[in-house]
Amino acid sequence: MKISITKAEQSRISELDFGNLDFGRIFSDHMLEMAYSDGQWQIAEIKPYGHITFEPSMMALHYGQAIFEGMKAYYVDDDTINLFRPKDHHARLNNSARRLCMPDIDESVFIEALEELMKLDHEWVPKKHGQALYIRPVMFATEEYLAAKVSQEYRFYIITSPVGAYYSEGFNPVKLTTSDQYVRAVKGGTGEAKAAGNYGGSFLPARKAQESGYTQVLWLDANEHKYVEEVGTMNIFFLIGETLVTPELTGTVLPGITRRSVITLAQEWNIPVEERRVSLEELFDAHQNGSLKEIFGAGTAAVISPVGLIHHQGKAITLDMEKIGPFAKKMYDAITGIQYGKIEDTHGWAHPVDVRASVCQ
Template identity: 50%
Template sequence: MKTTISIEKTKSERTRHPEDQLGFGKYFADHMFIAEYSEGSWKEARIVPYGPLSLDPGASVFHYGQALFEGMKAFRGQNDRIHLFRPDFHVRRLAHGAEKLCMPSVPAELFTEAVEALVKVDSSWIPKSEGSALYLRPTLIGTESFLGVRPSQKYLFFIITSPVGPYYSEGFNPVKIWIERSRVRAAVGGLGDIKAGANYAASLAASTAAKKKDFAQVLWLDSMERKYIEEVGTMNVFFKINDEVITPALNGSILAGATRDCVIQLLKSWNIPVTERKISIDEVFDAHKTGQLKEVFGSGTAAVVSSVGELADQDHRITINNNQVGDLTKKLLNEITSIQLGKKSDPFGWVKVLES
């Protein structure tokens, strides 16, 4: 059954910025989508001008952390058509996260129709330059006003959009990653495998400290032994050791990334050995010492595929591939972005082309 979405167009357009000055997540488009949940159903689905939300100070999201989000992109593809990348994946991941946080799931039809309607309304905000996109942030929060540890009975689902360029200031050049040895982002059985706001709050101190050392992000290790690699703060991570690509197995504390899944599918289709398993930071250092570590790269919706040129902690500092983007990293980035833009065929069914 098609969702009825009312649309109120803005009377005052927001300021637009040159595409080469967008950065990531700094500017927002003209409209946003909102729907409210109470008494067992979603109501009042609507697109309205972008603006502040009105929330009671006692709302659950402020006191008990019921906050969950997704990150996805829309592109201006071939023949000026709008391409959404893997919307079905994000529908499923939001539903998984909602279950963990005791929140009502957003029906797939509501999620999909809201995204499509909002992107069409703000289609003029989709950048056209290489490496840019319209980033979408679907968000689910508890809004009931109460003080007491229980799930909220009211929720807000909203979507905002932001025209963006490359995630890292380095663009597509290799980034430097700091290995976090003391702090912990997530533990098995916790919230590490969903995009809960609490996960990112837990990462801020470490990422801020890393940036003060001139590192772009943090590489997190497991919470028990502090030796097994989990993920970078904004990306899943891959290591090319000799001819094999290794990435940490999803263990309940690692986010299942949409782009991670793309990378694995592509590698398998190219008959490149790819293994999901535990990998320790010591194994990586040993592989570097013996010349077997060929490439390190991260994958994520924001960064797509990002080369890692340096890994360091208090006692180690290694440079990977002479701080150059590796051939496999280049190939993966080119393949994924070409599929996103419709420059290459999409044998995996990742792209949804919106009809005008």
Template identity: 50%
Template sequence: MSSIRFEQNLSLKEKPDASKLEFGRTFTDHMFLLDYTEGQGWHDPRIVPYGPFTLDPAAMVFHYGQAIFEGLKAFRTKEGKVMLFRPNKNAQRLNVSNERLSIPALDEDAFVEYVKALVEVEQDWVPSTEGTSLYIRPYIFATEPCLGVRASKQYLFAIILSPVGAYYKEGIHPVKINVESEYVRAVRGGTGFAKTAGNYASSIKAQEEAKEGGYAQVLWLDGKEHKYIEEVGSMNMFFKIGGEVVTPELNGSILAGITRDSVLHLLKTWGVPVSERKISIEEIYTASLEGKLEEAFGTGTAAVISPVGQLHWNEHTMVINDGKIGELAQKIYDTITGIQNGTVPDTFGWNVTIGE
């Protein structure tokens, strides 16, 4: 941390009750900031008291949407150590998003060091209750005051932290999902593979309508043929069909999920047949009719695994595994969360320990 300027917050907050934590509602005492100026590059890394930003009304992020983000977590083991899960993958993906949005690349090793430095300062905020963690939100947005459609010449990289409770308060329960038949999330050549704010803004309307219909999530189809499975909300999708696990291939409009990648590693290690390919909603429906659709689940940082108990497509309702979590989904969830909290051996070298 010698190169990172540190400003102590003199008004520390009271730590929240771990049993009452909600996702993304509570924030720690400090945040990390880093400026970019054209001709100077990224400069002035600093950890400062958490607080509001002051931005010019003409800041380009407000008008042209140059904003990208990441999401990862820190976990406390039973021995009291604090660990990050695969932060190097977040660093790599951040730069994929940067490239697509014409935002200057950030040194990936520096990204990991910045995350580690902030978490080390705020390590007392990492909860120890089972199922809890410290959510980490790095993000970059354009700050140059200018009304003109072009890439900004100034940016701010920030990291904020939020202690979060168990995603499932009473265990994992399969959710009902609506297959979106009107709106489109992304197309190849667009920004679907980038983790950019606009992707999520454009998904809100369909999400609201799905919730009105009693569904927890939206399953997006491809934007060209409106036929092939893409993502569920902020998660990648997996289906177990006749003993084989299938997930949509990364086609330029799907986010390369880090949990997705972790699941693929585990399945291959376990010898479970798995493929990344195009998969149509018609194929899923036919497999359901034939009794071959054994499991379906989403993967993402927040929930790790979100099992699907029911899919609704047009006038068809597909009940999966009698609406219960599948054996494979449960095994994946137990393994990944076990690696994260240190109760399962990390044979892949995924964890990074804070303070080492």
């Protein structure tokens, strides 16, 4: 696959304050664009980041055929950038695409596009531990047609953004609340796809949670409203006694890549891991009898994020709000160690890109 490359005439990197990185507000010099028409993907193009123009009749705006991914690249040294589990992100992108009747993206195109973008924009990858280059692949329906049907045309972009901490709390524990009124996903719906609409639908409950002083909503199952599912942009884990417990994947929860990494590492450390239904009742009981030791979220954006409080119907589980628990800290160190190339990667999760290699044109 040959990607056509047009380099930016002038880099905008001097506008960037690496010491003061917000999440997802600044975009690096280049982006990838690929159009789907006549039943196939056309030649991919890397070009300067910039405006795009579409007709108001573009179908994604009306019928919500839009999916995305979120992954990160990490600075290892001046020659090397690590992409983290890009093939797993690619596989999830295609799963999301299939759920929304959108075309697959070829794995080799996806990986080559990422490698070329890293070579071109490696100076945008922040060097400080805790910072990274966030990568956002996105695909949406572009046919101009007011008919609630599957689009025949699509656009795929990859844009990248240097980022710091996702939550304003940084590494300090976040506060979650359940919602009595709203659910995120139902069985048979689109919960396990990274569909844009899943997020739009969660904003009202998230805003209400934030107005009440919580960081995010802890989603419960839609049927019984008893079992924990996940958080806005993270999967959730509970250390109960010596066992790590996380909600099972039943079609309503996003199958997180970080979730999978946490499970693999915990098992290697001989920590029993249970993927199963977890009720709030069980969590309140475990909290009361002292066996609920730690709660943390896991996701690309926040990596490992300690949870200090879960509010549910006027009652709260409160853990140490001052600091991260030892297990979550060990997990954070292990995952970020692999991401930044400081710890040997025995799983093949890191995908190193040699940024000295010249960009093919």
